[in-house]
Amino acid sequence: MTQSMEPWMEELLNASSSGDNMTEKQSRIFEAAIEVFAEKGYSASSTSEIAQRAGVAEGTIFRHYKTKKDLLLSIVxxxxxxxxxxxxxxxxxxxxxxxxxxxxxxxxxxxxxxxxxxxxxxxxxxxxxxxxxxxxxxxxxxxxxxxxxxxxxxxxxxxxxxxxxxxxxxxxxxxxxxxxxxxxxxxxxxxxxxxxxxxxxxxxxxxxxxxxxxxxxxxxxx
Structure with missing residues (x-):
């Protein structure tokens, strides 16, 4: 993943963290999903690539988000x-x-x-x-x-x-x-x-x- 986050990403992650709504793994998934969606678009993106970039198993994504669409909505x-x-x-x-x-x-x-x-x-x-x-x-x-x-x-x-x-x-x-x-x-x-x-x-x-x-x-x- 990128070394620095865009301001809106950092603010949203901080807001979620302050409310104890996002775990460390969720934060990595969140950031990786943003990168992949931005680079390839939603349709061409895969949860396996997101998981790889986040350094988690693909099953971890589906424990937090039921579908890829849920992951997109959780970001936007x-x-x-x-x-x-x-x-x-x-x-x-x-x-x-x-x-x-x-x-x-x-x-x-x-x-x-x-x-x-x-x-x-x-x-x-x-x-x-x-x-x-x-x-x-x-x-x-x-x-x-x-x-x-x-x-x-x-x-x-x-x-x-x-x-x-x-x-x-x-x-x-x-x-x-x-x-x-x-x-x-x-x-x-x-x-x-x-x-x-x-x-x-x-x-x-x-x-x-x-x-x-x-x-x-x-x-x-x-």
């Missing part, structure tokens, strides 16, 4: 319920609470903040991107626990810029969706292509192009 569901909402918002709060003068300044700060967060927690990002489309129960938890709270805070920020006359007169949810689509596309390509060795990718230019695209599309008519 608690991460969202116990940790991800406060963790995500804590990391994001500085951006959401700052009174930016311009919308492009807000966009730049938001993108830089999220890039920093995702670079520290790449395994969780990969698991969510790979598994949310195929597991309805995970999607429902994600929408209920994380998306709703983040959405409310970003809508308030967008409303401020609408009031200043910096954005086109469209519903706030529409403005958020259009901006999020462009930012999400940039982050997705950057994560899975731009960070690869030898990739033809100028991150500063791509980031600026994304901001310029959003600003031109959402600027009010002259």
């Amino acid at each position: 569901a608690p991460a969202m319920v116990k940790l991800m909402t406060p963790f995500v918002l804590r990391e994001f709060r500085s951006v959401l609470q700052t009174d930016f003068e311009t919308f492009d300044g807000f966009l730049r700060a938001m993108i830089e903040n999220r890039i920093e967060f995702l670079e520290k927690n790449q395994s969780l990002l990969r698991i969510l991107l790979q598994e949310l489309p195929f597991h309805e129960d995970l999607r429902e938890q994600f929408l209920k626990i994380i998306f709703t709270q983040v959405k409310e805070r970003i809508e308030k920020a967008i409303d401020r810029f609408k009031d200043k006359g910096q954005l086109i007169d469209l519903p706030t949810t529409t403005l958020m969706r259009l901006a999020a689509s462009a930012i999400g596309g940039y982050i997705f390509i950057r994560t899975f292509y731009g960070t690869r060795e030898g990739a033809d990718w100028d991150d500063a230019k791509e980031r600026q192009a994304t901001i310029d695209f959003i600003m031109k599309g959402l600027a009010p008519n002259p």
Whole structure:
């Protein structure tokens, strides 16, 4: 297994340990499962490989988790319920609470903040991107626990810029969706292509192009 854990993994393990909910073997299984799920995806992963990485017998996994799906849910569901909402918002709060003068300044700060967060927690990002489309129960938890709270805070920020006359007169949810689509596309390509060795990718230019695209599309008519 890796020598150092990502921040979200360490916090969740510590939270579980403080409640005496996770044994030392469970912790090793937990960390190994995250690595394997992130590398190969849920469908291509096997409990035998997870057990090997964790240094336990495969039967040990099934003493703690009835199925491989239970193991996945034990990672993602608690991460969202116990940790991800406060963790995500804590990391994001500085951006959401700052009174930016311009919308492009807000966009730049938001993108830089999220890039920093995702670079520290790449395994969780990969698991969510790979598994949310195929597991309805995970999607429902994600929408209920994380998306709703983040959405409310970003809508308030967008409303401020609408009031200043910096954005086109469209519903706030529409403005958020259009901006999020462009930012999400940039982050997705950057994560899975731009960070690869030898990739033809100028991150500063791509980031600026994304901001310029959003600003031109959402600027009010002259």
